[in-house]
Every structure is written in structure tokens, then in C-alpha cells.
Amino acid sequence: MFLEIKDLNTYYGPSHVLQGISLNVEQEEIVALLGRNGMGKSTTLKSVMGMVKPKSGKVIFQGANIFGKPPHKVSMAGIGYVPEERRIFPNLTVEDNLKIGVKGGVVDESNPKAWTLEKIYEVFPSLKKRRDNKGANLSGGEQQMLAIGRALMGAPSLLLVDEPTEGLAPIIVDAVRDVLEEINKRGVSILLVEHNLEVAMSLAHRVYLMGKAHIGFVGTVQELDDNPQARAQYLEV
Amino acid sequence: MSPVTAMYVAQAIHGLTYGMLLFLVASGLTLIFGMMGILNLAHASFFMLSAYFCYQVVAWTDSFWMALILAPLGTGLIGVFVERFLLRKVQQYNLGHIGDLLLTLGIALVIAEGVKTIWGTESHQVVIPPSLEGLVSVAGLEYPIYRLFIIGLAAAILSALAFILYKTRLGMIIRAAVSDADMVSALGINMPRVFMFVFGVGTIMAGVAGVAAAPMLTVFPGLADQIGLDAFVVVVVGGFGSLFGAVVVSLFLGELNAFGIQFIPRLAPVLVFLFMALVLSFKPMGFFGERDD
Numbered sequence: 376m377f378l379e380i381k382d383l384n385t386y387y388g389p390s391h392v393l394q395g396i397s398l399n400v401e402q403e404e405i406v407a408l409l410g411r412n413g414m415g416k417s418t419t420l421k422s423v424m425g426m427v428k429p430k431s432g433k434v435i436f437q438g439a440n441i442f443g444k445p446p447h448k449v450s451m452a453g454i455g456y457v458p459e460e461r462r463i464f465p466n467l468t469v470e471d472n473l474k475i476g477v478k479g480g481v482v483d484e485s486n487p488k489a490w491t492l493e494k495i496y497e498v499f500p501s502l503k504k505r506r507d508n509k510g511a512n513l514s515g516g517e518q519q520m521l522a523i524g525r526a527l528m529g530a531p532s533l534l535l536v537d538e539p540t541e542g543l544a545p546i547i548v549d550a551v552r553d554v555l556e557e558i559n560k561r562g563v564s565i566l567l568v569e570h571n572l573e574v575a576m577s578l579a580h581r582v583y584l585m586g587k588a589h590i591g592f593v594g595t596v597q598e599l600d601d602n603p604q605a606r607a608q609y610l611e612v
Numbered sequence: 613m614s615p616v617t618a619m620y621v622a623q624a625i626h627g628l629t630y631g632m633l634l635f636l637v638a639s640g641l642t643l644i645f646g647m648m649g650i651l652n653l654a655h656a657s658f659f660m661l662s663a664y665f666c667y668q669v670v671a672w673t674d675s676f677w678m679a680l681i682l683a684p685l686g687t688g689l690i691g692v693f694v695e696r697f698l699l700r701k702v703q704q705y706n707l708g709h710i711g712d713l714l715l716t717l718g719i720a721l722v723i724a725e726g727v728k729t730i731w732g733t734e735s736h737q738v739v740i741p742p743s744l745e746g747l748v749s750v751a752g753l754e755y756p757i758y759r760l761f762i763i764g765l766a767a768a769i770l771s772a773l774a775f776i777l778y779k780t781r782l783g784m785i786i787r788a789a790v791s792d793a794d795m796v797s798a799l800g801i802n803m804p805r806v807f808m809f810v811f812g813v814g815t816i817m818a819g820v821a822g823v824a825a826a827p828m829l830t831v832f833p834g835l836a837d838q839i840g841l842d843a844f845v846v847v848v849v850g851g852f853g854s855l856f857g858a859v860v861v862s863l864f865l866g867e868l869n870a871f872g873i874q875f876i877p878r879l880a881p882v883l884v885f886l887f888m889a890l891v892l893s894f895k896p897m898g899f900f901g902e903r904d905d
């Protein structure tokens with residue numbers, strides 16, 4: 376298995392925010408993790424990434440145990456993180472924001488997963504025009520593209536992407552969607568947390584629905600489509 | 613040059629000397645706070661400790677130059693030890709600022725009592741090396757070579773620091789970490805190691821300032837009091853985490869100090885704080901602040 380999360384438990388102080396989450400992602404798959412606000416979707420990504428320390432469980436990535444490892448080790452194992460708030464470095468230029476994502480500072484050309492600046496600019500032409508601008512001066516859509524590009528510069532085989540279309544204009548939402556599809560075609564697996572059901576359903580191969588701190592439904596997009604009860608229980612507001 | 617102009621120039625160079633020393637202390641303090649969110653109350657104590665090390669090395673080897681190298685390095689080693697084995701441990705408990713404050717205050721107290729125990733409460737003189745003794749004549753003005761040496765030394769360190777920060781990958785990582793260290797670590801960068809490095813370099817710079825100050829101010833247990841307070845003012849007014857702010861405000865405070873003593877000696881000790889209060893009422897984040905917690 377490519378990424379296997381088993382019985383993951385995370386606490387914020389006394390509150391038990393992930394109660395035995397199990398989930399897996401196969402190679403070159405897009406898996407969407409959906410659910411209402413506050414169910415623990417972002418926390419699941421953060422717990423895998425090491426941004427939040429999980430209490431118990433198993434996280435195995437490409438055969439290596441990454442449970443409870445600090446973020447830099449998880450990243451070195453081949454996982455890229457695109458956080459919810461984008462978290463662009465505002466005082467760095469667009470190009471430096473990308474360069475800082477390169478592990479060890481030099482692109483390893485022998486690695487087929489490696490992304491060069493040229494390749495990034497090919498997928499994100501809008502970033503090329505803004506390469507010398509400070510991160511702080513970008514629009515929301517550009518920041519989102521940059522956050523994805525920055526993660527790709529680390530040559531990940533799996534991307535954890537948290538709410539990439541949140542707060543973006545519809546035309547930009549489509550652009551972000553297409554970029555994620557393109558990246559997946561180039562061989563990067565994606566674990567996606569997304570509010571926009573249409574985007575999620577059009578991208579994902581499989582879907583997990585989260586209820587409060589647990590997984591309530593697992594299935595293919597088709598299976599979710601055929602299951603109005605699951606949709607009503609976990610998605611509709 | 614008329615005597616009045618000469619006096620102004622001399623006072624300005626005096627202010628510049630102190631401003632540069634202040635910068636060496638404050639830049640480490642601001643970078644450590646900016647990156648790690650740690651307000652290091654022991655920072656100025658490292659300045660003082662290094663001055664004592666300087667006194668000791670000069671006593672043993674009779675060489676100021678040896679002291680200029682060894683004392684800051686020794687201080688830096690202690691700084692690295694403090695970061696690696698004490699601060700990092702305390703931070704695991706997620707106590708927020710209170711944990712860091714209590715720990716660094718404790719370290720400051722240990723250093724303050726430690727130097728009294730080892731070296732006594734009296735002042736120790738460190739002699740200026742012969743090559744830096746005496747006065748030099750600049751445009752008809754007699755000025756102590758040693759102070760000019762300090763200005764040059766600090767300017768060299770400032771240039772090196774600016775080079776690292778703006779021209780190297782390590783500098784890029786440090787600048788990014790000032791705004792969001794967690795995100796930097798999610799990109800595969802070993803932040804604990806970067807923290808240790810920055811903490812070490814910060815204490816080394818405070819150490820260099822301590823050695824430079826030793827011959828001018830003599831070495832005594834209260835040595836760090838003024839520069840410690842002033843360094844905090846610099847960090848607050850310049851903006852937490854802003855190296856540029858630290859440079860500008862350090863130099864300004866140096867001059868404020870020098871001319872304050874010249875013109876309004878009775879008010880001089882509080883001028884710095886008046887200045888801080890004034891700035892904070894209009895710019896609560898300081899002049900060049902980027903961090904918002």
C-alpha cells in the first residue's frame with residue numbers, strides 16, 4: 376500500500392479530535408476527504424504531516440513508518456503539504472518561495488519526480504509573470520498556485536492538499552482544479568480535503584466522508600453518487 | 613573644524629560606537645524572537661559572560677586578539693547548549709511564552725550570580741591592545757582608535773550577516789522562518805538544527821559585543837544592565853524579527869544616548885523609554901515588524 380493510515384488518534388488538549396481514523400491512498404490516486412466543518416479533515420492531514428502530533432495509530436508511507444515524525448522528516452519521505460491558509464512566505468519573492476521548496480537547494484535532475492522552475496512555470500504560467508513579486512502581493516488564486524508549486528519543488532510522490540479552492544473566484548477554482556488534475560497525470564498522488572463537492576467529485580477516484588472525528592463512508596465517486604443517504608448524513612448542511 | 617563642530621562629530625562617533633555594540637546584541641535577540649518566538653531574557657547575560665571570558669583569556673594569554681576569538685566562541689557554545697538541551701526541552705511542554713521567559717530569566721540569574729562567584733563583585737580592567745591604543749587624527753579631530761575599530765568590526769559583521777541573510781539559501785530559510793517556521797519545516801528543512809544555528813550565531817554576536825565593550829566599560833557584574841534594556845527597546849521599536857529594524861533603531865538609540873547626555877543629561881536615562889512609548893503608541897508593531905503574535 377502507498378499510504379496507509381490506521382486507527383489514528385489525535386487530541387487537542389483534552390478533546391479527542393480524531394478517533395481511530397483509517398484511510399489509504401494508492402499510487403497515482405486522488406482521494407478526497409470530505410465532510411462538514413470541524414469534523415477533523417484538516418487535522419487528519421496535519422497529523423500525517425507531523426504538524427500536529429498524533430497520540431496513537433499507524434501511518435505507513437511507501438513502507439516507511441512516519442507516524443509521529445516531525446514535519447521535515449515526513450516531507451523528506453516524499454510527502455508535500457499544501458496548507459489551508461496557503462502560508463506563502465510574504466517577505467520572499469515568488470521564485471524564492473519556489474526555490475525554498477527544493478530539498479537540499481539543488482534540483483536532482485536524475486529524479487523523474489523532480490520539478491524544475493521551468494516545469495513549474497509551464498504548469499503555472501501566472502507565476503512566471505509574477506516571479507519577482509513578493510509573496511504578500513499575490514492574489515488569493517496566485518497564492519494557491521504558489522503553495523502547490525512550492526510543495527511540488529520538493530519532488531513529492533504524494534501531495535496533501537487542504538481546501539485549495541476556498542475563497543477563490545469560480546474561474547480560478549476551475550484553474551486550480553485543472554492544475555491538480557494535471558499534476559496527478561504527471562504521477563503525483565493526492566489526498567485532497569475540499570469543500571467544493573463538484574470539484575472533489577470531478578477529481579477524485581475514491582472518497583472518504585468524515586463525521587465527527589471518524590470516517591463514516593468510504594467508496595468510489597460512483598458509489599457516493601448512488602448513496603443519497605450518505606450524502607445527506609455527512610455533507611448536506 | 614571649529615571646536616563646536618568637532619564636539620558634535622566626536623559625540624556622533626561616540627553614539628555610533630554604542631549603536632554598533634547595541635546592534636550586535638539586538639540583532640541576535642530579534643532573530644531569535646522572530647524565528648523561534650522566544651524572548652531570550654538571558655541574551656544580554658551572554659554579552660556580559662563573554663566580557664568576563666575576555667578578561668580571563670587576556671589574563672591567561674595576554675592577548676586581546678585571542679580573547680576576541682575565544683570568548684565569543686565559548687559563549688556561543690554555551691548558547692548552543694542552552695538551546696539544544698534546555699529551551700528545546702521546555703518547548704516540548706507547550707507552555708507558551710511563560711516557559712521560555714522563566715527558563716531564560718533563570719539562566720540570566722545563574723550567569724549573574726555565577727560571574728560574581730567566580731570573578732568577584734569588583735570591576736576588572738581589560739587593557740586595549742597596543743596596536744589599537746591612542747588617538748588618530750581625522751579631519752583635525754582627535755579620536756580614539758579603539759572606538760573606530762569597534763565600528764569597523766561591527767560593520768564587517770553586519771555586512772557578513774546581510775550577505776548570509778539575503779544571498780544564501782540558509783538566509784532565505786531564516787527569513788522564511790521568521791514569518792512561518794512550521795511551514796518551512798513542512799518543506800523538509802530541519803528547523804531544530806536551523807534554530808540551534810541561529811541561537812548560536814546570536815550568542816556569538818552578543819559575545820563579540822561583550823569583548824569589544826570590555827576595554828571601554830570595564831568588566832563588572834552590572835555590565836549588561838543598560839545594553840540589555842536598550843536591546844529590548846531596539847527589538848520592540850524596530851519590530852520583532854526585523855534585522856533591518858534592529859540596525860536602524862540601534863544606530864538611532866546610540867545617537868539619542870550620546871546627544872541626550874550632551875544636551876539634557878538629567879533626562880538622558882529615560883529618553884530611550886520615552887522614545888519607545890512614543891513609537892508604540894503610533895506603531896504598536898514597531899517600525900519594521902512582520903510577526904503578528
